[in-house]
Amino acid sequence: EVVLTQSPATLSLSPGERATLSCRASQSLSSFLAWYQQKPGQAPRLLIYDASNRATGIPARFSGSGSGTDFTLTISSLEPEDFAVYYCQQRRNFGQGTRLEIK
């Protein structure tokens, strides 16, 4: 079973800053990694699939990169609505999440 480890657990930033979230896999995943955003009381929303492809309607400030065991979600300039919890996923495995909070 693949274990996905996200870091940091919590990231405190201000609007306008750049956010870099990490997801490390216990074994190589090729490029089969997805990222989701979840706000309180809401369902997750797909942001990125296959490591670097933005889902439909996702703003260009969200980008994904990486392959093998190390993946990154980057938000180039934080908007107020971006503060949420972010999960990575590979097949049936999810990371534990990174909480992005306002500093």
Place this chain on the structure above:
Amino acid sequence: EVQLVESGGGLVQTGGSLRLSCAASGFTFSSYWMSWVRQAPGKGLEWVANIAGDGSATYYVDSVEGRFTISRDNAKNSLYLQMNSLRAEDTAVYYCGRVTGGHDVNDYWGQGTLVTVSS
């Protein structure tokens, strides 16, 4: 517009049963794998089960194997999760999702339905 609407959640006693439903619209339901993902209160996401578009294949997380059954009725555009022998650790919000591609990625999610298992 793709819509997924879950129903059937509620409070159930330990050892009891519950059947969740997910009504789908806005896409050709039978062409997609579908899945259930759950989230315990204050916790992260956990994949539970998925089912092929024609219902010919199903997969489960080990912790629910033998207790939960995923099924679908393509004539009714509906997905189901029959949950038996419920345990306290099954308490969670259950989301249905449409699977895209071949790697269990959910591109659309329902709003979720809360299942609470209590003694």
